[in-house]
Amino acid sequence: MKRFILTIFFSIVAVIPIFAGQINVYTALEDDQYPIYLESFKKLYPDIKVNIIRDSTGIITAKLIAEKSNPQADVVWGVSATSLLVLDQYKLLAPYSPKGIDRVLPQFKDKGKAAKWVGIDAYMNAFIVNLPEINKRGLPIPLSLEDLTKPIYKGLITMPNPASSGTGFMFVNGILQYMGEKKGWEYLDKLHENIAQYTHSGSKPAKLAAQGEYAIGISFGYRGLKEKSKGAPVEVVFPKEGSGWDLEANALVNKKQIKPEAKIFLDWAISDDVMPEYFKNFPIISIKHNFSIPEGYVKEPVKQLMKNDFVWAASNRERILKEWQNRYDSKSEPKK
Numbered sequence: 154m155k156r157f158i159l160t161i162f163f164s165i166v167a168v169i170p171i172f173a174g175q176i177n178v179y180t181a182l183e184d185d186q187y188p189i190y191l192e193s194f195k196k197l198y199p200d201i202k203v204n205i206i207r208d209s210t211g212i213i214t215a216k217l218i219a220e221k222s223n224p225q226a227d228v229v230w231g232v233s234a235t236s237l238l239v240l241d242q243y244k245l246l247a248p249y250s251p252k253g254i255d256r257v258l259p260q261f262k263d264k265g266k267a268a269k270w271v272g273i274d275a276y277m278n279a280f281i282v283n284l285p286e287i288n289k290r291g292l293p294i295p296l297s298l299e300d301l302t303k304p305i306y307k308g309l310i311t312m313p314n315p316a317s318s319g320t321g322f323m324f325v326n327g328i329l330q331y332m333g334e335k336k337g338w339e340y341l342d343k344l345h346e347n348i349a350q351y352t353h354s355g356s357k358p359a360k361l362a363a364q365g366e367y368a369i370g371i372s373f374g375y376r377g378l379k380e381k382s383k384g385a386p387v388e389v390v391f392p393k394e395g396s397g398w399d400l401e402a403n404a405l406v407n408k409k410q411i412k413p414e415a416k417i418f419l420d421w422a423i424s425d426d427v428m429p430e431y432f433k434n435f436p437i438i439s440i441k442h443n444f445s446i447p448e449g450y451v452k453e454p455v456k457q458l459m460k461n462d463f464v465w466a467a468s469n470r471e472r473i474l475k476e477w478q479n480r481y482d483s484k485s486e487p488k489k
Contacts, residue, residue: 320355327397
């Protein structure tokens with residue numbers, strides 16, 4: 154009888170998946186976001202160790218390409234969809250449709266039979282304006298893209314370098330798609346005259362504006378609103394022409410040995426365990442919902458989004474960045 158019971162026990166154990174490994178997750182999610190998001194994963198899968206490698210989108214993209222012959226990441230989480238399309242051109246993404254992908258809206262996921270990437274939320278550009286700095290100069294709050302090119306703001310603006318920052322690239326991409334390339338580069342030429350510095354972080358211009366080091370930071374809405382909630386004397390402006398934007402999206406890294414824990418992570422990353430947490434920070438998530446728009450955003454956030462052809466942006470990214478660097482890189486902050 155004892156032998157029979159042991160046989161039954163080991164047979165049951167053999168068919169129960171035990172996940173006790175570890176995965177490397179490359180992410181561009183903010184430092185104050187991903188630890189909160191991860192809380193539910195840790196409760197559900199306490200035996201899976203998640204090693205987070207966090208950096209700006211451009212740096213993560215370059216890192217993954219550099220590691221192509223020996224990928225170190227298992228999962229990409231919360232990196233711009235435009236960058237994931239670039240990575241797919243290098244065959245760095247493995248097809249995988251996470252559990253629950255059917256409820257992800259069509260425009261927020263790869264259209265392949267097995268998805269190469271799946272979006273979780275949309276983030277958009279905004280101006281973060283330091284009110285004391287603007288007021289002491291007797292200047293109006295800029296409300297539009299055109300306002301930023303006025304000579305009165307010369308030397309008062311910072312924005313992210315698009316080569317290292319996804320936030321910077323989505324701003325430049327938004328301008329070029331909204332205005333057309335000829336007028337778009339002319340606009341960026343005029344804006345360059347007013348730029349004090351290009352940073353290598355998408356959130357840094359918002360933080361610099363919040364600290365009063367510069368009067369205006371071109372960044373993204375979440376970071377500006379977060380600084381404001383902490384007491385910074387800033388106004389967060391979504392430009393009247395619309396905002397450049399991108400999706401934060403997830404993908405499975407293409408490597409010889411794909412860990413089952415990586416797929417579990419991607420299943421969780423679009424589940425109801427974490428989707429409501431994304432929405433606390435962004436007004437657009439990739440599934441249908443009835444949540445209230447987070448405070449500080451425009452009432453109809455979808456209408457705020459500029460035209461954005463992700464395929465065009467990915468296909469032309471290298472050319473756009475080369476042109477941008479040739480024109481404007483002289484004002485970029487030194488790389489660490």
